[in-house]
Amino acid sequence: MSFVIVRDVIKEYETAHALRGVSLEVEKRQWLNMVGPSGSGKSTLLNIIGGLDSPSSGSVTIDSTGIDRLSEDDMARFRREKIGFIFQQSHLIPYLNAVENVMLAQYFHSMSDEKEAMEALARVGLSHRIYHRPSQLSGGEQQRVCIARALINSPSLLLADEPTGNLDRENTRVMLELLRKLHSEEHFTIILVTHDPFVSKWGQRIITMEDGRIIQDEPVHV
Amino acid sequence: MKRRRFFFFFLKSISQRKGRILIASASVTLAVAVVTGMFGVTVGIREKLGTELKAYGANVVISPQRGDYLQYEMVKAVSGIKDVDEASGQVFGRANAGNQVVELIGLDISSIKGRGWRFEGQWPARPHEVLAGTNIRDSLKLAKGQRLELVQGTNRAEYTVSGFFEKGGSEDSAVIMAIPDIWELTGLEGQLSAILVRGRSGRLEEIVSGIKGIIPDAAVKTLRQVALAEESLLAKIQLLMALVTVVVLFASAISVASTMGANVLERREEIGLMKAIGATWAEITLFYKAEAVLIGLSGGMAGFVFGWLSAQAVSKGAFNSFISMPFYISFLSLASGLFIAMASSYFPVRDAMKYNPAVILRGE
Ligand SMILES: Nc1ncnc2c1ncn2[C@@H]1O[C@H](COP(=O)(O)OP(=O)(O)O)[C@@H](O)[C@H]1O
Numbered sequence A: 001m002s003f004v005i006v007r008d009v010i011k012e013y014e015t016a017h018a019l020r021g022v023s024l025e026v027e028k029r030q031w032l033n034m035v036g037p038s039g040s041g042k043s044t045l046l047n048i049i050g051g052l053d054s055p056s057s058g059s060v061t062i063d064s065t066g067i068d069r070l071s072e073d074d075m076a077r078f079r080r081e082k083i084g085f086i087f088q089q090s091h092l093i094p095y096l097n098a099v100e101n102v103m104l105a106q107y108f109h110s111m112s113d114e115k116e117a118m119e120a121l122a123r124v125g126l127s128h129r130i131y132h133r134p135s136q137l138s139g140g141e142q143q144r145v146c147i148a149r150a151l152i153n154s155p156s157l158l159l160a161d162e163p164t165g166n167l168d169r170e171n172t173r174v175m176l177e178l179l180r181k182l183h184s185e186e187h188f189t190i191i192l193v194t195h196d197p198f199v200s201k202w203g204q205r206i207i208t209m210e211d212g213r214i215i216q217d218e219p220v221h222v
Numbered sequence B: 001m002k003r004r005r006f007f008f009f010f011l012k013s014i015s016q017r018k019g020r021i022l023i024a025s026a027s028v029t030l031a032v033a034v035v036t037g038m039f040g041v042t043v044g045i046r047e048k049l050g051t052e053l054k055a056y057g058a059n060v061v062i063s064p065q066r067g068d069y070l071q072y073e074m075v076k077a078v079s080g081i082k083d084v085d086e087a088s089g090q091v092f093g094r095a096n097a098g099n100q101v102v103e104l105i106g107l108d109i110s111s112i113k114g115r116g117w118r119f120e121g122q123w124p125a126r127p128h129e130v131l132a133g134t135n136i137r138d139s140l141k142l143a144k145g146q147r148l149e150l151v152q153g154t155n156r157a158e159y160t161v162s163g164f165f166e167k168g169g170s171e172d173s174a175v176i177m178a179i180p181d182i183w184e185l186t187g188l189e190g191q192l193s194a195i196l197v198r199g200r201s202g203r204l205e206e207i208v209s210g211i212k213g214i215i216p217d218a219a220v221k222t223l224r225q226v227a228l229a230e231e232s233l234l235a236k237i238q239l240l241m242a243l244v245t246v247v248v249l250f251a252s253a254i255s256v257a258s259t260m261g262a263n264v265l266e267r268r269e270e271i272g273l274m275k276a277i278g279a280t281w282a283e284i285t286l287f288y289k290a291e292a293v294l295i296g297l298s299g300g301m302a303g304f305v306f307g308w309l310s311a312q313a314v315s316k317g318a319f320n321s322f323i324s325m326p327f328y329i330s331f332l333s334l335a336s337g338l339f340i341a342m343a344s345s346y347f348p349v350r351d352a353m354k355y356n357p358a359v360i361l362r363g364e
């Protein structure tokens, strides 16, 4: 059974049909990129897979758990065990420094452990930025703190919505190399949304969305 | 350990918004101060009025129709009425001591013994020995055994202050002397300002009609009637106080709610992020509840202190003595502070929690 199973998901807003019937299976440890024009429903699908949003109809199963049937609190508990998020904006807490931001994710998961959080920052190359506030970090550094925060509780699924959207080419490359290294070490599954062809070549599989549907599903040709 | 971490993150988050929290706490302080002050004064007034007559042990008061006096012989006649245990006269007057005006109360000094008055010094044993209230003692700087010259019109006489008394009421600003002494000074020979009667409590109606039979044109009031008159006055005062209190509470609640609302709006992104990293409803709202508790308790405590001080100031002004605030008022203040802070942050927090994290976090 696939690790992520999306079946016939429809999402309707009052003003738009964001998803018009999407089915998708993602194997464990796969790195899947999602591309497509703006407004095609990529973020909506990603948020529904992460349980931040709920489908109008259809079902989502992650690691054999039907998440559309979970209560809000049970979804939160499921999320902290299994899922890490990275967004286009860093959404770091401004009054916490880098290591405290990572520790907050530990706190909600179980217990914060400063040493472990520091090691996580070291792995994303930020040993020298541990006590810096988000405002004292560059955009690339902020996104790397977000990687550390997303992976600190060893999730089995990493969801990233345009994680390089605000980065220049050089920082984008640094970030992707980092993700590739961590992915090969820790074997989590990645679903990454991007509209940048440079980024979409980094995974193993690309799906293309348009107007709320998946119109193409292909392996990455290297 | 988890709890220590909670306080770590909680302190980080509030230290970021000290100003706002101070404003919210100050509005709670204001509300609690008003509630505490009002409550304290009300309780204090009730206590003061209630003890005023009890201190004399009287339950019926006879007073003359306006401006007039009662006759001393009436005391004996009233004592003879069935079910009357005791009757004693009082004469009120005024005199000058140096350049100060002093209230005088003439009474049978033995009648106030052992009735909750505090005494110090010698009991008057000879004519022209008087007791001075503690306020008079302080303002005239009197010492035990000191001579005190009192002047009333063309009359003047020397007295010896044999001791002092304190009752915690307006009497503390008076000089108490034997009835013959006050007659001599004021020239009111044989006349009384009031007769205090102590009778069997179940028979007060009968006693009143007995008195009316002897002194038809006097005003006769039982303690219950006195209490009722005070009650209706108190009720009016309390209504006024309640109105003021409600208005202040309302204003304070709005202020706290808008502060909390602004806090929450600022933290919408933070709430969305917390949800994304797997925080439950209870775990997120714990931060806001703790904030409300902090604001409520600090505002409640400060409010209690200010309210208590202002109640004492009012009492000192009105009764020239402090009131004893029951201990439970401090709990009442804290509880009302907590209540205001919790209640007014409930809705803003609930609304902020409803925001869809997907919408906040995509931030387009
Ligand atoms: N909260 C919302 N309310 C109404 N419409 C929305 C909402 N979120 C997304 N949409 C609409 O759903 C469609 C898909 O949006 P989205 O998933 O963000 O696309 P993408 O991420 O591919 O750019 C768009 O037409 C968008 O306007």
Ligand SMILES: [Mg+2]
Residues within 6 Å of the ligand: A042, A043, A044, A161, B362
């Ligand atoms: Mg998007």
